[in-house]
Amino acid sequence: MNDAARKLAPLAKDQADQHYREAPNNLEAEQALLGAILVNNDAFYRVSDFLKPVHLFEPLHRRIFEVAGDIIRMGKTANPVTIKTFLKADEKVGDLTVAQYLARLAAEAVSIINAEDYGRAIYDLALRRSLITIGEDMVNIAYDAPLDMPPQSQIEDAERRLFELAETGRYDGGFQSFSDAVTLAIDMAATAKDRDGHLSGISTGIHSLDGKMGGLQRSDLIILAGRPGMGKTSLATNIAYNIAAAYEPEVQPDGSFKARNGGVVGFYSLEMSSEQLATRIISEQTEVSSSKIRRGDISEADFEKLVACSMMMQKVPLYIDQTGGISIAQLAARARRLKRQRGLDVLVVDYVQLMTGSKKSGENRVQEITEITTGLKALGKELNVPIIALSQLSRAVESREDKRPQLSDLRESGSIEQDADVVLFVFREEYYVKNMEPRDEFDPKYEEWKMQMEKVKGTADVIIAKQRHGPTGTVKLAFQSEFTRFSDLADSSFTQYEH
Incomplete structure (x- = not known):
């Protein structure tokens, strides 16, 4: 192998490693959180204020979290038996059916005490994935230099997306379920009730x-x-x-x-x-x-x-x-x-x-x-x-x-x-009435003007x-x-x- 080839070999290896870099995720944390929720529904309320289904990496986990959340909010119990009817029966996770996978999640569940820590870890990883997406878009658009997006517009767009990510934990906007909108409306009414x-x-x-x-x-x-x-x-x-x-x-x-x-x-x-x-x-x-x-x-x-x-x-x-x-x-x-x-x-x-x-x-x-x-x-x-x-x-x-x-x-x-x-x-009528003041105070209209001025002053x-x-x-x-x-x-x- 000549010198040039020797120098290029590690570079090629680096590029290969970069090419197969996986988006940050932690499936074990997602499984542990879902297991904790299935065993004790109180775990859901420890994470529901900041964690949304979209933050989970695995599509099946998103669906389980979403269905469990809907069932719990309705005041019912979410467990492997009640959840499985809302998921595709023919879907497989490796060799397991969905029903078996849910049972396994519940059986291997750890303490509910750790639920919030798992939720935070999942949320942080979701933010990192969103940051990667925004960063990749910035790089790609900057390389392409499209005519309809000059650098200044790109900066404004990136700033807007980063702001939305920092504020809400997601930047895609998108549809909001009606139940979320209703919750916001009730929160607004409660705030109005308490406010001065x-x-x-x-x-x-x-x-x-x-x-x-x-x-x-x-x-x-x-x-x-x-x-x-x-x-x-x-x-x-x-x-x-x-x-x-x-x-x-x-x-x-x-x-x-x-x-x-x-x-x-x-x-x-x-x-x-x-x-x-x-x-x-x-x-x-x-x-x-x-x-x-x-x-x-x-x-x-x-x-x-x-x-x-x-x-x-x-x-x-x-x-x-x-x-x-x-x-x-x-x-x-x-x-x-x-x-x-x-x-x-x-x-x-x-x-x-x-x-x-x-x-x-x-x-x-x-x-x-x-x-x-x-x-x-x-x-x-x-x-x-x-x-x-x-x-x-x-x-x-x-x-x-x-x-x-x-x-x-x-x-x-x-x-x-x-x-x-x-x-x-x-x-302000006073402004216009003031400008109509008769120059001579002995003018018969002066008294009339004075009365009008008193009224609007x-x-x-x-x-x-x-x-x-x-x-x-x-x-x-x-x-x-x-x-x-x-x-x-x-x-x-x-x-x-x-x-």
């Missing part, structure tokens, strides 16, 4: 709004729209801070945290800097005018109030990203990262028209907005969080006699209306123009413009529920 205010969603901190919406529902896209000067950013900031300030974490069995009340908020501020946003929130909390804070026109007592407030606010889980012109793909990637690192319960985007889509839709702004709203809706579902997206309204509002916004006023695309689960309009309407799972209607709120603060109206807080 008995809301199925996350409380906005404004009771009259919660009364109409039931809080912010997970995976919903909530469009908050209004003309400039109406206070849509103020309302979004108020809600974001209320949710973050009410945050009460609850430790889960796996060591992670879940919000019992309030939540962790991610705020994409494409228009204002984080410092401007913080000034608004400090002003709202301390009742010191934001213009005075900016000018430094504050007393020693006010300054002490600001310092005390800022120290309290530093503990609040509100995270601000002030990147201007962010694309939907970048926004999704950062939101996933925030959820993995800090947790995430609500996402706010201020505002949709300042975001960019992909280069493909760059020529057509309507297509671009469609891509953005569709992307936001998909992101809300993926992260299982409500997304509040602010939007501008067209100037058509200004040319009408009645300045109250309508769904048709949503700017640049009908997709905003279609993709949204909830559409809220902020409308310090109030704002939040119009619920669309809501998939609740009524439409108008909620009247109090608005203090100097502190940019929305709150419940003292006298009408009880009438908002009747619609």
